[in-house]
Amino acid sequence: MVTVRSILGLAALVPIAVAAPLEERAKSKSFLKQIDGSTWVIGNELWNVTQGQQYATKLMYKGKDLVGDAVGHYVSYNGAASDLNWTSAAIVDSGSNYINVKFTAVGGDFHWVIYDDLVGAYQYFVNRALPVLGEFRTLWRLDNQSFPNGRTNIKDGVLPPLSEYASATNVQDETWQKADGTFLTKYDWSAFIKDVDFHGVYGEEFGSWYINPGKDYINGNHLKQELMIHRESKTGDAVQLNMIHGTHYQAVSRDAFADGKTWGPWLWYLNSGSQSDAASRAKQEDRAWPYKWFKDAAYQSRGKIQGKLVLSDGRPAAGAAVFLGDNNPSVSSLDQGRDYYYITYADENGKFSIRDVRTGTYGLEAWSNGGKIADVSTLHRESEIQIRKGSNTNLKTLTWKVADVKKRIFQVGEFDRKTTGFALSGPHPYEHGRIANCPTDITYRVGESDTSDWCFGQSEVGSHSIVFPLDSLPAGNSSAAKLTVSLAGFSQGSKADVLLNNVKIGNITDMPNSQDTYRGATQAGEWRLLEFAVGAGALKAKEENKIEFKVYSSAQWRGWLWDSIILEWV
Missing domain, CATH: 2.60.40.10 (Immunoglobulins)
Structure with a gap:
């Protein structure tokens, strides 16, 4: 558990604190000033922000307010349903060149560790009484004129201006269709969160970045995906998300946390908009992680x-x-x-x-x-x-323990929990509506077709079929087999029967909805493994056999992502 007296140590501070861009270094002093019972100002001589009961606004840097008419900084869980309300603030530790400011709420404590010559702050959250939850995040909503662009490790470019949303038609959650048929959606700015080096929003004069080295406090495995940044369609705010417990491409992720569970520290970093400077800082933070200055005993063990x-x-x-x-x-x-x-x-x-x-x-x-x-x-x-x-x-x-490959009849697609090698699965892993471009009917011929002849997903009414010959059946008249269907993702709405030689052996139907296909995921979502028994006598020797995934009911953009399909003798 983090303690007040032992959070920070001075010995390792200097290598971190002196790394601000040269033009931004200055002799300064960090501070906390209380304005009234629910308003405080924190920062140093390079930047400062006014923290209210919920929102931190008036982010001052280089003489400009970088929040402006936007919402500002806040901490919330279960989407925007529950923003934390700060009841007090105090400097809980300090040294010659830093302060650690703790803001207290019923759910827990949010810390800003501010160095005198650092433009930005290290942040972390200590749980006290958060409820069982799925989504927990910190974020900035910033001035759209100062931050017109966004950057993740896989996407970098202009955030759609607010005017484009005004002339488009809303077709689902934060997804809009323009007159030319293309889509605006915040989910294009998602990423595999464990792979992200740094992300944020930026312009010609300013950049606001999150750098999360370590990431051991973030939920999920290698394929955990999260929304990272976006344009708020109602206000135009540039949104910079720090999803420290998220559910954007999952069916369910609801956890109870122990008192003292700590997320972070991570670095929120301001600069002149330079990506090269942010990249350099990210490498420095990676080298410094786990931070020696963070003297929490559990963190250091x-x-x-x-x-x-x-x-x-x-x-x-x-x-x-x-x-x-x-x-x-x-x-x-x-x-x-x-x-x-x-x-x-x-x-x-x-x-x-x-x-x-x-x-x-x-x-x-x-x-x-x-x-x-x-x-x-x-x-x-x-x-x-x-x-x-x-x-x-x-x-x-x-x-x-693995299966005997000698019993393998065929395999379509690599088993890797992704849509690797299938048509339309890349190059970018997110595009709204791409699954609708998959053919309604596909026939894949084992021994003739390539992996790329199979599309990455299936949604519309129609059949994706695999045709394969069998020269002979196993010795001893045992011809029972098993069909293994590995799905890289699944969104409720479309349903299919699984047929072997026109006889139903199973179905792909209602499973927990992981929100992947209709949020534009094309490479992965939440992995599912389905197995279907094939009885003796169902497969025929000396003739073609056919496995068919026949969609009989569909919903727009909803269906599944393919990973691998394997048929083997048992």
Whole structure:
């Protein structure tokens, strides 16, 4: 738990504090000033902001208010339904060149760690009484004239001006269709959050950036996606999101948090709009993480884990995704979010390691990320993994049970929980309505068709079919098989029967809605694994067989994303 007397140490401050752009360095002093019972001003001689009961406004930098008519900074959960209300503010620690300002609310404490010569502040939140929730965030809503552009690690450009929304038609949540048929949607500014180096909004004179090194406090696994920035369609505000517990591309992620659960610290950074400067700062923060100056005992208590994954058929688990999370979880790795989470990928020999893991008891999961093990459909799990302070937990060699590939009849698509290789899956992972461009009917011929002949998703009424020959049936008159359907995402609305040689063997129908296809996701959403039994005698030798995914009911932009389809003898 964070304590008032031991939060910050002075020894490691200087390398962080002196890294502001040269033109912005000055001898200054950080401060907290109370205006009345619910208004405070914090900052230093380079910048300051006025914090009210809910919103921080009047962000002054270089003589300009960067909030203007926008909403400003706030902390909220479950969307905009519950903004935290600050009841008090105090400097809880200070030194010769910093202060730590704590704003208190019923739900918890939000901290601004302000250095004298840093334009921006380190921020973190300590839980006290947050309810069970899905979405928890901090954010800035800033002046749209000062911040006309947005940047994530995969998208950089002009945020749509407010005037474009005024002349377009709203077709769903924050999605608008223009007269030319194209769409404006905030979800185009989403990203795989664990891959983001820095993100923010910027213009020719100003840039506001979030830099989140470590990210172990953010929920989910490698494929966790979140909305990062956007244009607010009603007001035009430039919105800079810090989704520290989010649900934008998930069905459910509701967690209860222990008293003292801490999100952060991360850095909110202001500059002249320079992306190169923000990138340099992000690299510096990565090198400094975990921050030595943050003297919380639980934060500083960390160890290392390593191991080697080998498949039961003898192959190394080359490139496998490795996730360290809840011990003996009752939910998927994407849905985990109450504690702290770590991700990596195995090397070509199946070896992996993760440093700076908070001490505790964890569970490990591994799955195929495509490539040399793209045929592996199973998940490997380990539990009761102890991480101790200053120690290296060596799991040595872990044997991962996989199916016998000799029994494989066919496979369409790499097993990697993504739409890799399918038509229209790239290059950009977000585009509203792209799933509607997939053909309503597809016939894929095993041995003749390419992966790119299969579209990344299915939504409309029609059939996606796989035709395959069988020269013979297994010896001993045993011809039972199993159809494994791996979906990279699923949005409720469309329904399909699964047919083998015109006989129904299952369906793809109502499952929890992960909001992926209709929010423009084209590469991943929330992964689902479906298995369908194929009885003896259903497959025919010496003739063509056909598996058909026949959509009989559809809703616009709703359906599923394909990952891999495997048929094998059992």
